[in-house]
Amino acid sequence: MGGGNQVPLQRPTGASTVGATSTNRPRARDVGIVIGELLCPGPLNSITDVPRVKVGMAEKILGDLSTPDEKKRKKIVRAGVTLIGTDDIESVPLFAGVAALQGSGELTGAHYIKEGGELKGYIAITGTSQLGAAHSGVYNLRPLSIQLPVAGETYDRMTHPLARDPIGLADIQQALANMTFGKLREGNVGGGAAMVSFGLKGGTGTSSRLVPSTQGKDFIVGAIVQANHGSPYDLTIAGVQVGRVLAEEGYTKPWFPAQDTGIQQPKDGDGSIIVVIATDAPLLPHQCSAVARRAGVGISRGGGGTGFFSGDIFLCFSTAAPLTPPETPRYEQKIEPVSTYSVEVVNNETLDVIFRAAADATEEAILNALFAAEELEGYTGRKWRSLPIQRVEEILRNAGRIPEKATAGGF
Secondary structure (H helix, E strand, C coil), X not given: CCCCCCCCXXXXXXXXXCCCCXXXXXXXXXXXXXXCCCCCCCCCCCHHHCCCEEEEEEEEEECCCCCCCHHHHCCCEEEEEEEEEECCCCCCCEEEEEEEEECCCCECCHHHHHHHCEECCCEEEEEHHHHHHHHHHHHCCCCCCCCCCEEEEECCCCXXXXXXXXXXXXXXXXXXXXXXXXXXXXXXXXXXXXXXXXXXXXXXXXXXXXXXXXXXXXXXXXXXXXXXXXXXXXXXXCCECHHHHHHHCCCCXXXXXXXXXXXXXXXXXXXCEEEEEEECXXXXXXXXXXXXXXXXXXXXXXXXCCCCCCXXXXXXXXXXXXXXXXXXXXXXXXXXXXXXXCCCCCCHHHCHHHHHHXXXXXXXXXXXXXXXXXXXXXXXXXXXXXXXXXXXXXXXXXXXXCCCCCCCCCC
């Protein structure tokens, strides 16, 4: 294995979990990790806690990793797509805003969101080489309408041949068919199927927070991430520099095959993360942009946000004020009269708690992606380990960040 203190690769075995992950691995909160002690998660601790929000995923894991034939290995597929939206998103636009901590990536449709302040269709998240296909796939769900599809990407070169473009309309339709308002799978699923984070297998994760209001009910802020970012030494969990310990013990070094293809690895910290935040709090577009920016707070708490080539790009939308103004009659005059409509909006002076919720949910969603993800072997034969949960528990327990209790066991 190259490297001094490498540990053997281990496959996870039996443990129970409250969350709906890609495996039976626990979520971060299941082992006692609490991110942000002032706000509680929603019932599912998921972006789907936000009323009307649904998420669908599809992935392709194809090819024989045991073959020594280089041509066959280049046909190996590690890819997927995640769709986020509401039942009526294609006919009822929502207020939205975008932001970035570092723009070394792509989110199509962002210019229109900045200009028009609205989201008019499903959001797709996938790998870099599948961005065009995801964009086309979303467009072809409604080919006769005027639309600018929103599609984001993170760089999956180390696990998937960039020359391959396996995602198409059928996969978008499958993700659409899989859409749910309930518990979500996490880890090696959807667009996160091929992603690597902090030198470990990353992927898809989600979390939510309840936000008190003066209206006698809680608002909900939910986040979903596609985590493909972070330097191994920087991983921070509940304020503890866990990544430094794991790196020194050899957990975060990828395993290389004897006949390595020599493909250059990205620098530590490169890779990218896409964060989508949804809320039922009534926000205007400029407020959505401000909330989206707070995803960067959650990323930085977890040790991310310092890579120039890490595209850390965020989108926030509000389900509270659908853009359904009354029909404006068309007049014969050359100048069309102005029409107006009214919306409720959060007081700017009380946005602080929503900012906090967005940061907390983002930070925990990243952890849930890492906790759920399983070891992955890429097309070159390199393998990325899953987060060693039992070792992480030991580190956090020794630091006094989680209570004494039975460990997750086997992870």
